Amino acid sequence: MSTLAADGIVHSAHRTPHSARFPRPPGDDEEEVLIGLLSGSSTAQAGAGRAHGMDAVEEESDDGMEGKKAVGPMSTRDKYAIALLIVLYLIQGIPIGLAFGSIPFLLKSKLSYSQLGTFSLATFPYSLKLLHAPIVDAIFHPKLGRRKSWIIPIQIIMGSLMIWMGNNASVLIETEHPPVNYLTAIFTLLIFFAATQDIAVDGWALTLLSQENLSYASTAQTAGLNSGYFLSFTVFLALNSADFANKYFRTVPSEVPFLSLAAYLRFWGLVSFAVSLWLFLFKREDPVKGDEDDLHLGRIYKSMWEVCKLKHVQLLCIVHLLAKIGFQTHEAATNLKLVEKGLNKEDLALVVLVDFPFQIIGGWLAARWSVGDKALRPWIWGFWGRLGFAVYYMLLLWLFPKPPTPASFFLLLIVSNVLSQFAATVQFVGMSAFHTQIADPMIGGTYMTLLNTISNLGGTWPRFFVLRGVDAFTVATCHVDSSLAKSSKLLAAGAECVSEAGKALCTERGGTCVIERDGYYIMSSICVGLAVILLVTFILPTAKMLQALPLQKWRLKSMPL
Template sequence: MRLQANNQVRSQIPLWKCIFVVLVLYVLQGVTLGIADVISLYVASNGATWKQQSALTLIMYPFSLKLLWAPLIDVLYIRQLGRRQTWLLPIQIILGIMFIILSFYLEQLLTQLYITNLTIIFFFIILFIATQDICVDGWALTLFTSSNIVWQSISQMIGQPLGLFLGSSVLLTFESANATNKLIRQPLGFTQQPYGLFTLAQFLRFWGIMFLITTCVVTILFRKHHQDSTNNEQQNNHSQLNLLETYLYIIRLFKKRTFHKLLFLIMTPHFGYAATAAMTHLILLNQNILTRETYGLITMPLILIKITVPLLLSRIDRPLVFYGQTYMPRLILGIFVALFIYFASRLQSYSIIFYSLLIILFGLSDAFAYLQGTARGAFFAYITDKRIGSTYLTFLTSLHNLGGSLSGTLVLHTVSWLPKEHAYYIAVGVCFVIGCIWLCFSWKMMYQLQDLPVEHWHLKLHKQQDEEHGEQQYPMVTPVNGTV
């Protein structure tokens, strides 16, 4: 009965409308992450050290810790607003206001290298956007039926990159006076100016306003759906968990042997390409291979790859296996990127070859990253228990993000002890060896976990078992199939 009622609520909304609203929310999320990501480039241009850069990586840790408060979002809500909108509405308003206020102070913080202040401010911004991510992930799981659940992952893997593109590439390129004059003013016959298309402050204020406008629009369009969905959930609350039970559910998941294997697979693969991911863009700026605006311009065409690649996996059957198959090519690509950086000073005199190779390497790097991300997201969505959708999906993504954050922080902190001229190449080589070892241990494991039935990843309520025998007792959770 519950599944039929849920599908009835979903069927009232066209698929295109669900995809559109989820995409918009993920775009706003991506813009925020893009702005936070390029902060390291701004401080690098002002002479920040590797140690200061490692401190800035702390701003992304809320994405790794959001499991701590995800159950609150699944359990506590205002009935009139709906389960997701109770949290989504105020969070987006807060983010909009924070962006507008920060726009008046950010440039001064960057130029004077107030690393501690920047870290604290963006830590809280990412804290709120991580909470928004919990809401959107959980909402997407209810909007898309089991037959098209992969659209949750696809929407995320398209919306976030598009937002990242706007918050990083567009910002870096058109905030620059030189790039704006060459790409816009000169071709259109406008007078060249000593400033860009917009300032950093104007960019932040614009997106702050967009947060506020989008929040109002989404609230109006989906108000009826939230009310219907909430009423349906309350009518079928026999399968829902309260706050304590939700936390106990997650704790008991850690006792399952299969989850021990899955934790290894999602937390440790980052170390194979941590140096390439965390250091390459900084090396390009520190060695004056690229300017900030040139880096933004080069990464612009890559948005086509980031958007189209996830669509190729809209009907993937074995996502976890596919993830493993793309791991070694990504490792090898990291070696080619390091070789390119090593010979970059000699190749710069051949500008066509230099920029062509750079775009190809960046494009392949993004393609493999987003192929893996889409496959991983599809597997997470497949095994997620819909009774605690936000919490379960957040549990998996948080641990994955924690592995990425730890690997990046560790690499940036460690390279400060290495010889400056060779630190990048040593780090890439060591990470490549670690990645090869990881793949040897993980290959069979990915096939084994992929072939498990979906029920194997869920815990069963005692109450459900008792109802089958005509009894009513206080609900607790136990592993499905008795597997612990």
């Protein structure tokens, strides 16, 4: 994959205690793009908006009671705005799909799990964007626009990086011994810029859309980010595989893939340039008005610090940091293990391809379940489901048949992946809806960025240690044939087969690596066991307690000056 937080200030149509009123500036027209995705209006889509932290449906009346306001009809201007947001989120999703998905798969045959763990550090900037989110909110060029001041130069930098990587793909990724540390540094920089673009786009969404249709920002986020990730992971891996093309499309086999990594990176680099140029020449951003001028950098950081000092926010952050430990081995290593067991990469790409529409359906259903005062209910259900699938996949890998994979087992993989990802989607939407309910409206953007950043970090920090743990617990040795022993297999002393150096040495000796103890099962069992203990003793009772708290417990008494 990866939650995404709004970083701007929530524009409220009613003044709440201690909150400023930020009027929405008039919008302007844009070119119509992807309008087919945006027709109609539904309660489900309004509920989906809660997952993004922009709940325009619920408002507080003067007496403090919450009421409901129906989502208004979709205007042409709002459709244009959502189309623009989808394109911007799509550009952001391209490098995310590469870093979180495709590149680890392309490197797996050349790197150990420990080295892949090092590369996983490249995804950290997406979980640490809270540190510079206030800077993006507070510093901008007035003539260019509060959000365009960041989006345009960042997309140009991202495009330049992707074109440069495309021109150097042969020495960075396609070489026999990829420079792991150098590659990690480059992708860390690329993901940092993608995370910064995310902050600016999320903030712009709050002023691009009318107040009554603000919840549709989540629809744009889901469509854009998921499509970008989908294109860079599933579609790219499929088109990058000559075997996939030969198996499903070609009548005459060929060793040449439909799409190379270099061409893919260069194409999206040029798209980033084109969209940035269009924004600069044709899209006008409305000037900052009203109380937004008072949101200087120090004030935003102070408000973020005051939120961090709230007792219940601290408890929720602890829950986030611990909650995803249980399924980290499954999510970080299972697909890699499937390939290691003999599943073709093109078949794995097809498994993920089938899953994509079910993720959209899962998000829609979870959004409906999360409405009301029990938003964490689907999150708890999804928690048990994801732990169950972590155990289930250990059994599935243990029973994995020798290649070629039978059709019946392949179908089982598809069904298993759909259900597993459905549980993950339900959890994500449930927790995001809870974030929406509790976020203080007077600093809604900073509040949501804080909560979503900690949630992201909870799924990022264990991965490095999990992948290293898989290697640490694995015992694999090199078996070589010896003519002196009448073709009996002898154990080559000191020739371990866990590190890449050990595997290379084994190959040079004409041997075969034999896994005597697979660290995947040990590491996954440790994670699941620890998660069950944490769930029963701390996470579940704490989640129920936090869910029952009144909204006042989550709010600041006053805005720091």
